Structures are given as structure tokens and as C-alpha cells.
Amino acid sequence: MLEIKGLTANYGHITALQDISLDMGENEIVALIGSNGAGKTTLLNSISGLVTKTGEIYYNGENISAKTPRDVAKSGxxxxxxxxxxxxxxxxxxxxxxxxxxxxxxxxxxxxxxxxxxxxxxxxxxxxxxxxxxxxxxxxxxxxxxxxxxxxxxKLLMLDEPSMGLAPIVIDEMFDSIVKLNQTGLPILLVEQNAQLALEVSTKAYILEHGKITISGSAKDLINDSRVQDAYLGTRVV
Ligand SMILES: Nc1ncnc2c1ncn2[C@@H]1O[C@H](COP(=O)(O)OP(=O)(O)OP(=O)(O)O)[C@@H](O)[C@H]1O
Ligand SMILES: [Mg+2]
Missing domain, CATH: 1.10.8 (Helicase, Ruva Protein; domain 3)
Structure with a gap:
């Protein structure tokens, strides 16, 4: 449904995204996890047509990488x-x-x-x-x-840090709603700094560090990955 290949985005001489590839199927919640400045918003903005980039973005088989923001939104x-x-x-x-x-x-x-x-x-x-x-x-x-x-x-919803600044109980409510929304058949690309939350609700996740995807896989695998535990979950027992 959404396929990104070799996406690179620069702001002047700053490289914000480098050679990003990402795949997303129907009905999925795909999480994009990374700390401040990793490039998460830039990736969503690239899909939306808001930043200049190179590489390819396919949506239902169509290359949308040259579309205007308005046309991307119109496509759903x-x-x-x-x-x-x-x-x-x-x-x-x-x-x-x-x-x-x-x-x-x-x-x-x-x-x-x-x-x-x-x-x-x-x-x-x-x-x-x-x-x-x-x-x-x-x-x-x-x-x-x-x-x-x-x-x-x-037809595809992209959420940029929906938990930001909210109390834990409110975050839980919001994430329940995100799951319900996905259960209506809506695929969701979810940007989050809160890896624990993101991995609990997503099917698949990508970890973004300094503009590059360093780890990706099923949410289940990532929860058990020691690198993810060390850097993002704080759960590793040594
Ligand atoms: N309009 C811009 N002009 C120049 N540099 C920018 C611009 N927007 C973002 N950047 C830079 O690109 C990098 C990635 O920023 P981005 O906002 O995509 O990160 P992020 O992962 O969404 O971070 P956060 O979690 O803080 O929202 C950062 O180094 C940032 O300073
Ligand atoms: Mg951001």
C-alpha cells in the first residue's frame, strides 16, 4: 500500500533523512520510533509532499513523490x-x-x-x-x-507524536482510540518517541536514528531486541 525506496531529504547542507526504505501494508499500524531530531516529522512531511527530497514513494502502486501536498491529501x-x-x-x-x-x-x-x-x-x-x-x-x-x-x-492516517505532553491516563485513552480507528480498516503510520506505547499497538516498527533506519521488524521482535530494550525501553535485565 505504501512503499518508500531510497528516500533522502536535506535542509540546505543538513541531511535529515538518508536512504530510507519503508513498507506498509493494508490495515497495519506501523510505528516510526526515534528521539528528538531523528527525522520522524521530516519523513511524514516528505510523504505529504511538504519537503524536497529524492527517492521514490509509492502509494497503491503509484509514484506520488512529485505530488503537491494538496494532491497527496486528495489521494487520501x-x-x-x-x-x-x-x-x-x-x-x-x-x-x-x-x-x-x-x-x-x-x-x-x-x-x-x-x-x-x-x-x-x-x-x-x-x-x-x-x-x-x-x-x-x-x-x-x-x-x-x-x-x-x-x-x-x-485512507492512510499519519499521526505525529499523539502522546506528546499528555498525562499517562489520557495517552492510554488516545491509544485506545487509535487502535479502534485502525480496526475500522484504516492503516496508520504512527510517529512516537514513546517506544513502549508504539510497540504495544503496532504491527511493525522502524527505528530512526540521525536520519537513518537502524532497526526494523515486527513489533514483537523489536520488543525483544536487546538494542531496542537498551536504547528505547529501559527494560533489559542484565
Ligand atoms: N525546516 C527546517 N530547516 C532546517 N532544518 C530542519 C528543518 N526541519 C527540521 N530540520 C532538522 O532536521 C532534523 C530532523 O528534524 P525532524 O523535525 O524531522 O525530527 P523529529 O524526529 O521529528 O524530532 P522531534 O522528535 O523533536 O519532533 C533535525 O536536525 C532538525 O534540526
Ligand atoms: Mg517531530
């Missing part, structure tokens, strides 16, 4: 940005509606149906539908950012 690949970026002065419902209008044009019957789908996954957003987004908690803002992407009816 939607990115929930790091830091959420909800519209602070709009209500929850208005934020969600913007998601719909931006991606699919205005059809009010569709919007109501899609709102219900978002509210079913995140009942808290329904309770707060008329609240201004700036006054939501961090967890609620993250729900809103995911909900806004859902309004675009994604």
Missing part, C-alpha cells in the same frame, strides 16, 4: 501534525467542519454523518462541540486534531 493520505495546530478561535464543531470543507468540498449531509463518526470515537468532543478550541485540554485538542483529519475520510 492525511497527516495530523505534531503539536495539533487546531484553530484556537473556532469551536470544536467548526474545527471539524473545516477539516471536511478543506479536503472534500462542502456537502452538509456528509458533514453531519462524518461528525457523528468522530463523536462516536471521541464522545468528549460531542460534549464540547460548542467550546472554543483554545480552551480544550491538551488531550481534547489531540482528539480534535485526529477528528479533523477523520473528517477528510483518510
Amino acid at each position: 493520505i492525511l497527516q495530523v501534525p505534531e503539536g495539533r495546530h487546531v484553530f484556537p478561535g473556532l469551536t470544536v464543531k467548526q474545527n471539524l467542519t473545516v477539516g471536511s470543507i478543506a479536503w472534500r468540498g462542502f456537502k452538509s449531509a456528509d458533514i453531519e454523518e462524518d461528525l457523528e463518526r468522530v463523536y462516536l470515537l471521541f464522545p468528549r468532543l460531542k460534549e464540547r462541540s460548542h467550546q472554543l478550541a483554545w480552551s480544550l485540554s491538551g488531550g481534547e485538542q489531540q482528539m480534535l486534531a485526529v477528528g479533523r483529519a477523520m473528517m477528510g475520510r483518510p
Whole structure:
């Protein structure tokens, strides 16, 4: 479904990604794990067409590496940005509606149906539908950012650090929702610094270090890999 081959991205003389290859099948949650500055966001931005790069990105067999961000989004690949970026002065419902209008044009019957789908996954957003987004908690803002992407009816959802800045119990709720969303048949590319969490919910994972993929494999294998345990899980018994 998504296949990346030999992807390299530079910011001026800084190489942010080097020779990245990645494979993702239907219905998977694929985790991209790495510490600050590893290149995780750059990889999502490369897929979305937001950064200049070389290499190939195939989506359902089509090379999308030269597509504009708008065309990538139109093909069904939607990115929930790091830091959420909800519209602070709009209500929850208005934020969600913007998601719909931006991606699919205005059809009010569709919007109501899609709102219900978002509210079913995140009942808290329904309770707060008329609240201004700036006054939501961090967890609620993250729900809103995911909900806004859902309004675009994604076929591949990319989440950039959905756990960032949230309390453990709120993170658990968010990850439950991510799993539920995936169970509806939506493939998810999940960027996370929290390797434990990411490996618990994903099928497959890639570890990114200084712009290169150093370890990859099934989530199960990675949880038991001593290199991953040492560097990312802090669980190795010596
Ligand atoms: N617009 C930019 N201009 C120049 N350098 C950039 C730009 N964006 C990112 N970089 C650099 O590219 C590298 C990778 O950054 P990136 O944001 O992709 O990392 P990340 O893994 O998402 O980190 P974090 O976990 O902190 O979000 C870093 O060294 C960063 O300084
Ligand atoms: Mg990032």
C-alpha cells in the first residue's frame, strides 16, 4: 500500500533523512520510533509532499513523490501534525467542519454523518462541540486534531507524536482510540518517541536514528531486541 525506496531529504547542507526504505501494508499500524531530531516529522512531511527530497514513494502502486501536498491529501493520505495546530478561535464543531470543507468540498449531509463518526470515537468532543478550541485540554485538542483529519475520510492516517505532553491516563485513552480507528480498516503510520506505547499497538516498527533506519521488524521482535530494550525501553535485565 505504501512503499518508500531510497528516500533522502536535506535542509540546505543538513541531511535529515538518508536512504530510507519503508513498507506498509493494508490495515497495519506501523510505528516510526526515534528521539528528538531523528527525522520522524521530516519523513511524514516528505510523504505529504511538504519537503524536497529524492527517492521514490509509492502509494497503491503509484509514484506520488512529485505530488503537491494538496494532491497527496486528495489521494487520501492525511497527516495530523505534531503539536495539533487546531484553530484556537473556532469551536470544536467548526474545527471539524473545516477539516471536511478543506479536503472534500462542502456537502452538509456528509458533514453531519462524518461528525457523528468522530463523536462516536471521541464522545468528549460531542460534549464540547460548542467550546472554543483554545480552551480544550491538551488531550481534547489531540482528539480534535485526529477528528479533523477523520473528517477528510483518510485512507492512510499519519499521526505525529499523539502522546506528546499528555498525562499517562489520557495517552492510554488516545491509544485506545487509535487502535479502534485502525480496526475500522484504516492503516496508520504512527510517529512516537514513546517506544513502549508504539510497540504495544503496532504491527511493525522502524527505528530512526540521525536520519537513518537502524532497526526494523515486527513489533514483537523489536520488543525483544536487546538494542531496542537498551536504547528505547529501559527494560533489559542484565
Ligand atoms: N525546516 C527546517 N530547516 C532546517 N532544518 C530542519 C528543518 N526541519 C527540521 N530540520 C532538522 O532536521 C532534523 C530532523 O528534524 P525532524 O523535525 O524531522 O525530527 P523529529 O524526529 O521529528 O524530532 P522531534 O522528535 O523533536 O519532533 C533535525 O536536525 C532538525 O534540526
Ligand atoms: Mg517531530
